Amino acid sequence: MFWLQLNRVVGYWPVLLKGLGMTVALSVLALLIGSVIGFALGILRAGPNRTLSRAVGLYVDFFRGTPFLLQVFIVFFILPQVGIELSAFTAGVVALSNVAGCFIGEIVAAGIQSVPAGQKEAAAASGFTRAQQMRLIVLPQAVRVVTPSLVGQFVLLIKDSSVVSAIGLLDLTRSGWMIVQNVPNGLLVFGIVGLGYFVICYPLIWLSRRMERRGQAPVL
Amino acid sequence: MLGSLNTRVMLEYLPAIWQGFLSTLMLSAAGFAGALALGIVACALSIQPLRWLRLSATAYVDAIRATPLLAQLYFLYFGLPRLGVVLPEALIGVVALSLNSGAYVAEIIRSGILAISRGQVEAAISSGMTYLQRMRLIILPQALRPTISPLIGQAIVLVKDSSLLSLISVVELTRAGQMIAIDRFMPVEGLVATALAYLLLYYLLKLVAGAWSHQNRLPGPA
Numbered sequence: 332m333f334w335l336q337l338n339r340v341v342g343y344w345p346v347l348l349k350g351l352g353m354t355v356a357l358s359v360l361a362l363l364i365g366s367v368i369g370f371a372l373g374i375l376r377a378g379p380n381r382t383l384s385r386a387v388g389l390y391v392d393f394f395r396g397t398p399f400l401l402q403v404f405i406v407f408f409i410l411p412q413v414g415i416e417l418s419a420f421t422a423g424v425v426a427l428s429n430v431a432g433c434f435i436g437e438i439v440a441a442g443i444q445s446v447p448a449g450q451k452e453a454a455a456a457s458g459f460t461r462a463q464q465m466r467l468i469v470l471p472q473a474v475r476v477v478t479p480s481l482v483g484q485f486v487l488l489i490k491d492s493s494v495v496s497a498i499g500l501l502d503l504t505r506s507g508w509m510i511v512q513n514v515p516n517g518l519l520v521f522g523i524v525g526l527g528y529f530v531i532c533y534p535l536i537w538l539s540r541r542m543e544r545r546g547q548a549p550v551l
Numbered sequence: 552m553l554g555s556l557n558t559r560v561m562l563e564y565l566p567a568i569w570q571g572f573l574s575t576l577m578l579s580a581a582g583f584a585g586a587l588a589l590g591i592v593a594c595a596l597s598i599q600p601l602r603w604l605r606l607s608a609t610a611y612v613d614a615i616r617a618t619p620l621l622a623q624l625y626f627l628y629f630g631l632p633r634l635g636v637v638l639p640e641a642l643i644g645v646v647a648l649s650l651n652s653g654a655y656v657a658e659i660i661r662s663g664i665l666a667i668s669r670g671q672v673e674a675a676i677s678s679g680m681t682y683l684q685r686m687r688l689i690i691l692p693q694a695l696r697p698t699i700s701p702l703i704g705q706a707i708v709l710v711k712d713s714s715l716l717s718l719i720s721v722v723e724l725t726r727a728g729q730m731i732a733i734d735r736f737m738p739v740e741g742l743v744a745t746a747l748a749y750l751l752l753y754y755l756l757k758l759v760a761g762a763w764s765h766q767n768r769l770p771g772p773a
Binding site for chain 2: 392393395396397398399400401404405408409412486489490491492493494496497503504507508511515516517518520521522524525528529532533536
């Protein structure tokens with residue numbers, strides 16, 4: 332019985348593979364876009380303009396304080412009401428990039444604040460402009476501090492991407508959900524789905540742990 | 552968009568939102584209690600000398616950390632009946648939340664205990680303290696204090712994660728919001744009301760965390 336079912340699940344490998352591809356595509360896209368958003372938000376958050384910093388804080392709090400599932404629904408069901416029609420894939424990428432940006436923004440802001448003020452003062456005294464100070468002095472040091480957290484954040488992102496299956500996107504979790512309708516063995520089907528996630532996430536978790544243990548990012 | 556928000560409908564559905572809010576609160580509290588218990592056990596197993604018990608604790612933590620909660624939830628939801636275990640959806644949800652958060656709680660407590668320097672224990676021994684005195688007066692107070700803030704952080708994550716239970720048809724806050732959206736075809740009202748309720752919980756927990764860390768600021772370099 333078990334072997335028969337295993338055989339049937341394995342027979343669905345194109346669906347599983349497609350789901351895995353979707354999960355990876357979503358996560359990588361959201362990581363790239365989310366990093367850009369995150370660095371922008373982080374720099375504003377740690378910046379000297381208090382009003383701007385507060386506004387960014389409020390925005391970030393909204394997305395850190397509500398469940399991701401709700402955010403996916405908001406993007407997918409509310410944006411069309413104001414005339415922005417998105418496909419399920421675009422809605423997934425938008426919601427995932429946005430939430431990734433919010434979390435990365437807080438990490439980056441903390442990293443920037445961890446750079447001693449003397450570094451900036453020295454740069455200013457050497458005649459660097461504000462943009463140069465940020466780009467050449469502060470950010471390179473901040474990035475070294477935050478890299479382990481960023482890797483950890485990427486793991487969270489991959490896992491969060493499973494939630495977009497709720498709007499019908501065929502990712503790895505959704506492909507498991509579809510297969511389990513035909514092969515009624517949840518332990519087997521979602522065991523295989525879990526294995527798929529494990530293979531992607533575990534190396535990243537390992538990397539992030541190793542970096543944390545060393546206390547700094549390795550020279551990549 | 553917000554100008555056209557139908558507040559009358561939101562007020563009309565306030566009792567449903569309130570019910571969902573209470574339900575989310577209870578599911579999260581039950582899930583967190585289970586997570587604390589599981590986390591303490593897993594942490595204890597991961598620092599004791601028996602190798603295979605240590606390995607099984609590590610395997611549990613890694614398996615949970617490397618897979619999404621939704622897959623874990625479906626694993627139990629579609630898998631338990633297969634083993635002849637038929638549980639109500641809400642209970643399956645609480646078990647999934649506990650199993651999931653338990654792994655993170657184990658890591659938090661473990662890092663608190665491992666952070667104590669060897670010198671503290673040696674100093675306590677040379678002051679003539681017994682094992683129980685050392686545990687009670689030196690090790691646990693230092694180990695547990697820094698874990699409170701991360702634990703509250705984990706509670707925040709758990710409250711948000713509990714929204715996934717709506718996908719196995721447990722009626723909680725997210726589900727309540729969806730019902731308004733479907734009943735009245737007013738997604739904005741339902742989702743906005745739900746989001747506000749979650750934000751209320753988020754800020755409450757953040758307030759507790761802030762008050763705690765303010766009151767218990769450790770002396771010396773942080």
